[in-house]
Amino acid sequence: MLSLEQTRLDKLLDEFKTSIKIQYSGRLNVKSSHNFQWTFYYHLGQIVWATGGNHPYRRLYRYVMQNCPHIEMNKLLLHVEDTSSDYWGYRLLEILYKKYQVTLQQIDTIIRGTISEVLFDLAQHLNRASLLYERHQEVILTAPNDFTSSNIIIQQIQESWNIWSKAGLATFSPHLAPIIRKPEQLQQMVSPTVYKNFANLMNGKYTLWDLAVKMNQSILSITRSLLPYIRQGIIELIAVPDFSLPTTELRNSSNFTPLKKLTSPLIACVDDSPQVGKLLQEILISNGFRFINIQEPLQALPILIQHKPDLIFLDLIMPGLNGYELCAQLRRSSALSNTPVVILTGSDGLFDQVRSKVFGATDFLTKPVEVYKVLERVRQYLPDALTANNVVIPQPSSV
Incomplete structure (x- = not known):
């Protein structure tokens, strides 16, 4: 017979697997009967961000300090409104990437670590309380890179929790802080150093x-090493408060720039080639746009209707459903009938251009894809966005 904790774990994993299967975009709220809450933000079935549980501010401080030592979190003056949303941490990472020379790889590591820690925190509550799951699609976040694989992260956290439990640590919360209660006894047991x-x-x-993080060791090894002292009462684990982000009420300070709202235009690419999608993603994300990469043409229409992008790049030759047919379907949709559609084609032939116009295409872009070509199309169809994002279109490379 399955234990109550195992039953709850299976239910939790089923919820995550369902989100992956249906390519869910939105947020998944998980609430415990003890009034704890965790929120997971999804984009096309992948976890983009996670928050909630214990010490969300302390958690972000820790991961930024570990991966971006040049960032002084205590000196970031943030407007209070910019830290009031559930996904304030995600928005802060956007600013660190755009304004403080934080790389995508560093952002990748911070997000992966944050998601894993939130999942671990959630797993530890399974033996304490029942959980309630709610999905909401009114908030959509998109990742700046393809760095979250939900299946891998969930598998890793399941393995980590199993190891933690088997080590006899299931009741030990990593959010507690050790403090020495019997210093004289400890001095007799260890070296002066x-x-x-x-x-x-x-x-x-x-x-x-x-x-x-400070000792550059795993949470498992740290806790195991302290366990004998904890059991003897030499060291005690105590609850500590969360940190707080420094905020300011000043709106017009010359030294303060409010966090950018997540309202930058959303651009989609439908192309079965992962290389083309990846290249467009790098071009557009680096210039401040949100991006959806769709490689399965048969799944493209419902995804595009759900997200309503401001501009669509559409490959002409794809398996199962070609660009002509998909473009015609887009034009029959009231939500996308007027959305600019730029056809991606390996040919600059007049026949393809005329036929694409018949099916409702707005413009063309010949492959290979180049930065200046992409940004020229964006300037043509989303001119205000380029100005808002301070985008400079590079000159075409000379042959």
């Missing part, structure tokens, strides 16, 4: 998660 390190770190200020 070890005791000095203990005194500096086990002072009730740093959680077990914090210590894992």
Whole structure:
């Protein structure tokens, strides 16, 4: 017979698997009967961001400090309205990427770590309370890169939690902070150097998660090493408060730039070639646009209707459904009948252009895709967006 915890874990995993299967976009709220809440933001079945549970601010501080040591979080003055939404952390990462030379790889690591920690936190509550799941599609976040694979992350966290439980740590929360309660007894058990390190770190200020980063060790090894001292009462685990982000009420300060709203134009690409989609993504994301990459033409129409992009790049030759047919379907949809559609084609032949116009295409872009060609089309059909994002179109490379 399955334990209650295992039953709840299976239910949790089913919810995540369903989101992947239906290519869900929106947020998944998970609430416990003890009034805890976690939120997972999805884009086409992939987890883009996660928040909630214990210490969300401390968590972000920790991952930024670990991966971007040049960022001084305490000196970032953020408008209070920009930290009031559930996805404030995601918005902050956008600013760090655009304004503070934080790379996509660093953002990747921060997001993966955040999602994994939130999942771990959620898994630990399974043996304490029942969970309620709710889906809401009014908030849509898109990832700046293809760096979250929900299946892989969920599998990894399931394995991590199993190891944590088997080590006898299921009741130990990594959000607690160790503090030395019997210093004289500890001094008799360890060397002076070890005791000095203990005194500096086990002072009730740093959680077990914090210590894992500071000591460059896994949370499992840190907690295991402290377990004998905890059981003897030499070290105690205590609850600590979350951090807070420094905010300002000033709107017109010359030293303050409010976080950008997530309202930049959404551009879609329908192309069965992963290389083309990846290239367009790099061009558009780096210039401040949101982006959807769709490689399955038969799935494109419902995805496009759901997200209502401002501009669509559409490949002409695709398996199952070619660009002509899909363009005609778009024009029959009231939501997309007037959306600019730029056909991607390997040929600049007049026949393709005329036929595409008949099926409702707005313009053409010949392959290979080049940066200046893409941005020229964006300037033509979304001129205000280029100005708002301060985009400079590069000159075509000379042959």
